[in-house]
Amino acid sequence: MRIIVATTNKKKFKEMQRILEREGIKAVFPEERIEVEERGNSFLENACIKAEAYYEYFNTPVIADDSGLVVDALDGYPGIYSSRFYSLEFGGKEKLIGSPDVVNVKKLLKLLKGQKNRKARFVAVVFFRGKEAGVFASAECEGIILEEPRGDKGFGYDPVFQPLGFDKSMAELEPWEKDSISHRGKALKKLSLLLKSCGKLL
Amino acid sequence: MRIIVATTNKKKFKEMQRILEREGIKAVFPEERIEVEERGNSFLENACIKAEAYYEYFNTPVIADDSGLVVDALDGYPGIYSSRFYSLEFGGKEKLIGSPDVVNVKKLLKLLKGQKNRKARFVAVVFFRGKEAGVFASAECEGIILEEPRGDKGFGYDPVFQPLGFDKSMAELEPWEKDSISHRGKALKKLSLLLKSCGKLL
Numbered sequence: 001m002r003i004i005v006a007t008t009n010k011k012k013f014k015e016m017q018r019i020l021e022r023e024g025i026k027a028v029f030p031e032e033r034i035e036v037e038e039r040g041n042s043f044l045e046n047a048c049i050k051a052e053a054y055y056e057y058f059n060t061p062v063i064a065d066d067s068g069l070v071v072d073a074l075d076g077y078p079g080i081y082s083s084r085f086y087s088l089e090f091g092g093k094e095k096l097i098g099s100p101d102v103v104n105v106k107k108l109l110k111l112l113k114g115q116k117n118r119k120a121r122f123v124a125v126v127f128f129r130g131k132e133a134g135v136f137a138s139a140e141c142e143g144i145i146l147e148e149p150r151g152d153k154g155f156g157y158d159p160v161f162q163p164l165g166f167d168k169s170m171a172e173l174e175p176w177e178k179d180s181i182s183h184r185g186k187a188l189k190k191l192s193l194l195l196k197s198c199g200k201l202l
Numbered sequence: 203m204r205i206i207v208a209t210t211n212k213k214k215f216k217e218m219q220r221i222l223e224r225e226g227i228k229a230v231f232p233e234e235r236i237e238v239e240e241r242g243n244s245f246l247e248n249a250c251i252k253a254e255a256y257y258e259y260f261n262t263p264v265i266a267d268d269s270g271l272v273v274d275a276l277d278g279y280p281g282i283y284s285s286r287f288y289s290l291e292f293g294g295k296e297k298l299i300g301s302p303d304v305v306n307v308k309k310l311l312k313l314l315k316g317q318k319n320r321k322a323r324f325v326a327v328v329f330f331r332g333k334e335a336g337v338f339a340s341a342e343c344e345g346i347i348l349e350e351p352r353g354d355k356g357f358g359y360d361p362v363f364q365p366l367g368f369d370k371s372m373a374e375l376e377p378w379e380k381d382s383i384s385h386r387g388k389a390l391k392k393l394s395l396l397l398k399s400c401g402k403l404l
Contacts, residue, residue: 039241040251041251041254042254042258044250044254044331045247045250045251045254048246048247048250049242049243049247052243052244052246052247056244129246132339132340132341132392133337133338133339133340133392133396134337134338134339135335135336135337135338135396135400136335136336136337136338137334137335137336138334138335139334190334190335190403193403194335194337194400194403197399197400197401197403198337198396198399198400199399201392201395201396201399
């Protein structure tokens with residue numbers, strides 16, 4: 001099965017491609033860049049909006065991912081705003097100097113400075129849109145926010161997120177290790193089981 | 203399986219309940235009225251938004267339906283605005299005197315007066331939201347818009363919609379006959395097949 005991944009983020013694409021390949025699904029990067037406004041109020045709504053936009057444009061089966069970091073001490077922020085946290089009024093806007101990933105992490109660490117409750121979880125919703133039907137799945141990965149970034153694998157908040165039961169950050173894990181416990185890895189695994197179960201119905 | 207139907211429309215609920223019952227699915231009407239703003243740009247997005255809102259509130263598996271009438275000569279209108287067509291600037295606002303169904307039909311017939319191209323189709327997207335996964339399906343029913351309303355069964359635009367291959371309006375068909383060809387009947391049938399295929403994954 002050949003499916004377009006509804007993203008402009010190359011790092012996210014590579015990770016999704018790697019996970020889906022193991023499930024026998026060929027994921028391709030979109031030939032054109034589609035700008036989609038993430039107007040939804042939840043990960044599910046945003047995943048649906050992205051899948052729909054790419055499906056309408058390419059008229060080909062699509063998988064979209066909407067994911068983010070939910071931090072207990074920040075009332076769930078950055079949540080659905082994770083990728084543009086730096087630009088939010090919440091916690092004070094940050095200037096975009098360098099990559100959004102770096103500025104987002106900097107803002108997060110600033111807001112959590114001195115905070116003892118560092119509990120957080122990554123959440124992912126992955127959404128398959130076929131011609132007249134589709135499936136979706138979600139998964140979480142629990143952990144804590146570190147005091148300083150560690151590791152150079154992964155992307156996003158990976159360097160400051162230490163999954164429960166590990167003494168490494170998500171960015172210090174090997175890709176296969178990350179995928180076996182990550183929100184995205186687990187959600188895509190579930191999605192591929194759904195895709196296989198539904199088979200010709202999709 | 204016991205599932206809440208994400209709607210405030212009793213007539214739509216009764217129809218969905220009747221169809222789902224035949225598939226062995228027990229559909230229940232929500233105990234409380236939830237107001238959901240249909241902010242989506244498509245039937246799929248709106249079905250997702252409704253399912254999500256009800257799921258978040260009741261924390262119970264939900265089926266939502268978003269459906270409407272797509273009229274060729276009106277560039278696809280009323281489309282996702284079908285239930286509140288009377289209130290749209292497009293084609294001129296109508297005062298709500300009596301039921302929205304009656305005023306919507308009146309506006310539609312006024313806009314199509316003298317129009318030879320009366321081709322239209324009903325579209326439905328039905329969306330199941332479970333705890334960590336879900337499925338959705340869509341279906342269409344092609345037909346034409348009649349000159350005058352006929353029949354008193356069904357609801358919405360049924361009295362002015364004549365399905366392809368029939369010489370009766372949708373509102374003149376017996377419920378079992380309507381369900382076997384209608385957009386909603388076909389979409390829910392597909393959804394129930396998906397639900398059965400996915401079984402414990404949902």
